Amino acid sequence: MMMVLANVRSALEQLWANKMRSVLTVLGIIIAVTSTITVVSVVQGFTGYVSEFLQGLGTNAMWIWPERPGGEAGKRLGRVTLDLRDVEALRAECSTLESISPLIPQPTATVAIGRTEVTTQLEGVSAEYHAIRNMPVEVGRAFTFLDIERRHPVCVLGREVLRKLEQGDDLVGRTLLVDGRRFRVVGILAEKGSVLGNSQDDLVLIPYTMALTMYPASRTNIALAARALDETQVPEAKAQVVSILRRRHRLDAYQPNDFQIRTQDEILTAFNSISIVATAVLAGIVGISLLVGGIGIMNVMLVSVTERTREIGLRKAVGARRRDIMLQFLTEAVVLSLLGGGLGVGLGYGLTAIVSLHPQMVDVAVPLWAVIIGFGISAGTGVVFGILPALKAALLNPIDALRHE
Structure with missing residues (x-):
């Protein structure tokens, strides 16, 4: 030493x-x-x-969207679609899903009030989407199943949209224009912050039925957000979704899926x-x-x-x-x-x-x-x-x- x-x-x-x-x-x-x-x-x-x-979204969350697979097998498939009938079939037959929401995303939408006009992201969703994505409403309310069914022109705003519009919480109950259509603001989302520089608060949520009316081209190209009953049932839920969609899309055993499904754990x-x-x-x-x-x-x-x-x-x-x-x-x-x-x-x-x-x-x-x-x-x-x-x-x-x- x-x-x-x-x-x-x-x-x-x-x-x-x-x-x-x-x-x-x-x-x-x-x-x-x-x-x-x-x-x-x-x-x-x-x-x-x-x-x-990602863990804050819940380990029992999953995402489904239509996608043509690569290679010759994908080219031989017919039209690749995912529509509301698929959503209803999953709701009716998938026993391991607690909730499911159609998702009609629009990367850019114009929101205007008075002379102020801003660009933001729009998502057409169901009332269940807030629970699936863990996006609570801080002021006002979320839209209801009645809003969905009757295609009410109501919307929920993220905090970043409010800042861009230079408005406060008193915007709830007032109207604004979303891509030229008049909507009534019924709620404001709790602030979520940014992920890798992308703000989670720069968005507008509207009923998916209203979104399909505004963007009819999305009727056969719907994405889905879903949540299993609990974390242990995620594999079973995924298997049920795959089985139901393959049957509905009439895919033979040798054909690949014409959709993608990702669980939160897989993404993580x-x-x-x-x-x-x-x-x-x-x-x-x-x-x-x-x-x-x-x-x-x-x-x-x-x-x-x-x-x-x-x-x-x-x-x-x-x-x-x-x-x-x-x-x-x-x-x-x-x-x-x-x-x-x-x-x-x-x-x-x-x-x-x-x-x-x-x-x-x-x-x-x-x-x-x-x-x-x-x-x-x-x-x-x-x-x-x-x-x-x-x-x-x-x-x-x-x-x-x-x-x-």
Whole structure:
């Protein structure tokens, strides 16, 4: 233990004696560790935020939409549709579904009141949609089954639409124009925030029956939002939906589905997989800096061995063993790398804190395992790239070393 401490002290003295060279040597390590911690923290922050958002929708939610499959089998299918008769069949026959809502999305719709006109997203949905998507109404009410049945021109607004229209909660009960049609505002949604820069509050909800009247081309291209009775019945619910829709669409056993169905868990799993791959790819790119930093450490340590050849010869002459010399230079390489790693961790924390200050950024925190990895990588780099110089120093002949000029 005393030998190790003595080697660490000696290493620090050598680094202090060559301060500028030491800083330039560990620059690659500093950049690599800083980048690793920042990248990991940001990716983890986004992953946690999106995962929390998806889980907030409920693990028993699922989404269904018509889609022609790829390949020759898809081309041979007839017309790909999903209509209200399919919705009614699922309601009547799918015992594991608690609720189901048609979904008629319009990416852009014009909302106007007075002389103010804004563009937002419109969704035609049923009264059950609020529970499926966990979108409660904060002011006023949601539209009812009577509104759906009688195609009442009523709407519920998101908070962002209110801000864009420069209106307050007193808009409830008043009328406005949605794509040129007059609607009465009956409710305002509770604020949901943004996901990856996309506002969940910038939308207008109207009864799906009214949406089909306004956009008749959507009658055979309806999407569905559904919720199983509970999380354990999601696989059974999915199987029932597939069976019912395949039967209704008269698909043979060898034909692929002419629709897509995704459960909330599947979406979450897919996102987490993408996140893992993205982290690995970014870490691999950052690893190039480690390689450059490691080569720099090895180069400087080889120069140091050459500069201190007489010192090595003198130590061997007074009894130092090969392993003592090797441990000394290996310790210097590791200390050099750890100092770079420490500076990298500090800069990583600072850069992460700066990134977190952006108003559109999710909460970003540096995970402890990223710090441990940062120090581990820097120490490992010192060991790997310090072995060759340490071995070279250990194998020097003491007589030749003492004669070295």
